[in-house]
Amino acid sequence: MITNVLRQALRTRGDEPAVLCRAGIANRTLGALDRLRLRPHDRLVDLDTHPVGEPLTVPGVRGHGTGGSVALCVVLAATYTDLRRAATVLTGFPAAAHILVAVTDTPGHSRPPVPSAPGLGEWRGLLEQRTRRLGKHGWICEFFFPAGTAVAPVVAGVFEGTGGRRPVPAPRPLAALYGAESATWRAGDPGALWAPAAGPAPRLKAVPAVDLVLRTDDGSALPDWDDPDIPVADRRASGADVWDLDGAPADAVPAPALRISGSDPALEVPPIDERTVNPVGFRTRVTGPVADLTAVDGRTVVVADGRVLAEVAADGTVTDVALERVRDLRGIRVRWEGHGGPVSTVRAVASLAAGGVPLLSGPVPGWAAGLGDTLVDLLAGAEEAELDDPLRREEYSVRLRRAALRTHGQRARWQALAAHTGVPVAPEPRVSVILCTRRPEMVGFALAQIARQRGVRLEVVLTLHGFPADLPEVAAAVREFTATGLPLTVHEADADRVFGAVLNDTVDRVSGHLVSKWDDDDWYGPDHLADLLLARTYSGADLVGNVQDFVYLEELDLTVRRGKQSELPIRFVSGGTLMFDRGVWEEVGGFRPLPRAIDTQLMTALLHNGGRIHSAHGLGYVLRRAGDGHTWNEDLSYFIGKRVDQWPGWRPSAILEGEPVPFGRRDRDAAPVGGQA
Template sequence: MSVTPCGFTRTPEQGLARLRWADGGWAVEGPGREEQELHALRGLEVEWPAEQVPLGGLLRLAAAGIPLTAESAAPWVPAELAALLTDRDWLGHAADGTPRSLADLRREEHSVRLRRLAHPTGRPKISIVMSTKRPGMVGAALARMERQRDVEAEVLLGLHGVAFEQVRAAVEGCSLPVAWVEAEASVPFGEVLNRAAAQASGDYLAKWDDDDWYGPRHLADLFMALSYAGADVVGTTAEFFYLEPLRATIRRTTFASGASYPSEVWADHIAGGTIMLPLPKFQEIGGFPGLPRAVDLEFLKAAQQAGARIYRTHGLGYVLRRGLSDEHTWQLPLAHFLKVAANQWRGFRPSLLMEAA
C-alpha cells in the first residue's frame, strides 16, 4: 500500500504552516509533527530553496492529502505542479460557519487535485453496469460515461421493463461500446444488474445510477483510490444531493445520528451508485444479490462476509438526485436530507470537480 490521504480532515483546526527544505529534506516549521497530525492544518505554505532539490518529499505530502500552496514556484518545478501550488483561489474563502460557506469544500478540491498529480495511474479497462427503468434518462447517463477521462470504458446496460427501441437512438449515438440486455419489469433489480454484468470484458466493474451526476474523473478517481489503498472494493461518500422539488443542493458530512461521515477511510458504507471493484472479486463475491431493493447494501454485506476490504474515497465527483421518496430504491423523505445538511445552496451547486456535469 502506498501513501494515502487516509485520515483527511474536512475542517482544519489550525491555520497554514510553512514547509521548508532543511538538512536534506522537506520539513514543517515548528515542533516535530507526525504526518497524520498535518491533517489538522489548513495547509502548508512552500518556501523554495535557492538551489534545485528533490520533490519526492513534497509529493509525498500531496499524496497524503495535505493541501500545499506557494506564492510562486521555483523555475525547476514541473509546470503542472507549479500551476497547482500557485493556484491560491481556495485560500480566498473564509470559514464563517454558515451553511453557504465554501472554505472547506474549496480546500478539499485543492487537495484532490494534488492527490491526482501525486498518484499517477494507468488507463484501466472498466465495465460500467447500469440498470434502468427510465428510458428518458439513458441518453444523459451515457453522455456522462463518455466524458470519463483516463479510463477505457465499456457500458453494460440492463433494460428493466424497457424495450431497446426506446433507447436505440441514445445507444447508437454513444461513442463507447454498449452491450445491453432486456428484462421484464418483474425481474428483481439485482438480477437485471447481474445479467448485464455477465457481459463484462473489462478488468474492473463499476456500478452507475441512471439519474445521478458523475464528474469526468469519477472513475479515474475511484481507480486511484483502489490503487493507493490496496482495497478490494472502493466507492465514494454519498455527500452531495440535488433536491429537485426544492431546487437546492446540500452537502452532508455527518450521518443522521450526528456521527462523522468522513472520506478516505476504511468503511462498511459507500454510495451504491459508485461501487467499483476488480471483476474477479465481483465474481468471487457472487455478484449482486437478486433482490428488488437494498441491492447495494446487501452486496456490501456479502463483500465483507467474503473478506473484502472496502475503502471510501472523496465524494466530490458525484451528486445524487433526489425527488419524491417513492421515485428511488433508497427511500428517504426530503426532510431527512435537510436535517443532515452541513451546507445548503440554491440551485444545482456541485463541487468544482464535477466541471458542471
C-alpha cells in the same frame, strides 16, 4: 518496552549470530539498537543506506538459498513507509529462524498488522507468530521458523496484513536495481532483484528475469552498461543531489546534468509509495494554521508557530506518520530555498500533494519542473484565502492529489519509465460500467456523463429493464454514444425480472477486469472513474466508492452537503458508485435477487467474507433525491437533518465540472436536468 523485547530475543538466540536492522529517521525506539550489547559476529545494518540486493555477509552463515540462516533478524522501522522500503532492501539477506518486525509509529486510521501466510506454503515451517502493541501507536510482530525462512517476504507480509484480502501487484515492468537508495524506486517489492553495476541483468535460465534495470549514482561515475538486451535508466541518489544556493538565482538549475538527456524531468524523481503516502485520513474541517515547509539546521521540516511538526528524510521521503501529524493544518506554504537538492525537494512537495495536503507556493522555481506542469500550475495559482472555506480547500486538495499521484505514484512512474525506454507493459485494467434502468427518458442523461469520463479505459453494458431499445429517445441516445467510439453492449430485460437478478445478468455480460455500477439519475464528474481507480490502488480495498456527500433534493430544489467523512475504510458507500473486481462479485455470490437494498446486501456479504471497503472523496458525485422511483427509500428529513451546508437549486462541487447535455436530445442547447448550476 522495545529494549526489553530485544534483549530477550538476543538472550534466547543461542550461540548463533543475529542481524539487527533499522529504517527511517532516527527516534528513541530505533536508537535502542545502539544500546544493546552485541557479539563480534552480530551485524547492525542501516537499511536506508544498504544497497538493494547486495548480499549481507555474516561470519559463519551462508546466504539465503544455500541452507544457512541466522538465529535472529530484527527489523525496526519508524513508519510503514519505511517498512515497505526495507522489504525491498532485505532481498539479499540470509534467512532467519526468529524474525522480529517492529514499527514504532503508525497513523490512527491504519489497522493492526495481522499477517496471513503466503499462498504457496512457504510458511509451513512456522511454529509461532504473535502481534502486540508497541507503546500507543506502534506494533511488534514476531515469527518463529525453526528451519529459517527468507526475511523480505515476512516484512512485506506485515504491511499487507494491515489491508484487505486483495493483493496489490508490484509495479510493472519487472526491474532490477543497483545503487544506494534504489529501494526508494521500488518500495514494498520483496521480489526486487539486484544487478551488477555494469551488467548483465539477472537471468532466469535462458530468459531475462527483468525488463529494465535502474541504477542510482551517488556521485561517482557509473560504468557503461554492458547488456544490449535490457535497457537501463540511471538516476541520482540524494547524496549527489545537492547544490550551494548562496547567490544562485531562484530559477537556476545548479544540479549536475542528468545522465539521460531529453527525458521528462519528472522521470528523474523517485516515485511516491502511494500505498502509504496518499489522502487516506484527510480531514475536511480543520482549524489549524498554515505551516511552512522549510529548512532548519540542514533538515527539511514542517514548522508551525515555531514548532517542528514533521521531518522529511534527506531523500525527500514523506511518511504516512508525517502526513498524520499535519492533517489538522489548513495548509502548508512551500519555502523553496535552503533544501538539500532539487530532486529530493520536488519529491517532498509531490508527496505532500499526494497526501492531499493543501499547498501554497507562489511562483515555482524552474529547477522544480520535475513536479509536472499540472502540479506546477496548481501550486502557482493557489491563494491562502481558498483554504478558509472548507469546500474550496477540499476541492483544491483533490486536484493536488490527482496531479501528484498520476504523475509521481509508483505505478505511474514505472509505466512512464517503461514507455521512455521502449519496454512494453500490459494495459491498465478496463472498467466495465453497468447501467440498468427502468426509465427510457434517463438513458441519454446517463450515457452523456459516461462518455465524458477521462483517464480510464472503459466499456458500457446498458440494460433496459422493461422497455425496448428501439424507442426513439433510447435509439437516438445509443447512436450518439456509439459515435464516440466507446464500446457499448445493449441488453433488454423483461419487466417482471427482479432488479437484483437483472444486475447479475448485466455483470455476466461485461468483458472488463473491473465493474463500476452507475445510476441513471445521479451526477458524476469527468474524473469519477479515474479517481476510483486511484483510490483502489492506494487503499488496497476490495471495493471502492463514494460517500453520499452532495445530495440534490429535487422536490425542494435544494442541494445539501452532508459533510460525510471520506478517504477512510468504511462499511457502506453509495450504491451508484461501486467499483469492484469481477472476482469479488463472484466470491460473494453476486447481487441478491431482491427488488431493493441490493447494493447494501453486496457490501454486507463482502464484509462478512473478509473484504474491505474504502470511501474516496465525494466531491465528484451528486445523489439525486426525487419523489419516487428509487430502490432505496428514506424521507427528506434523513438528508436535511444531517446536512452541514445547503444551497438553493442545483449547486454541486466545482469538481463535478457541471454536466453535459444528455444524448439523444434534438435541442442540444436545452437546459441541463436538475436546475441551474
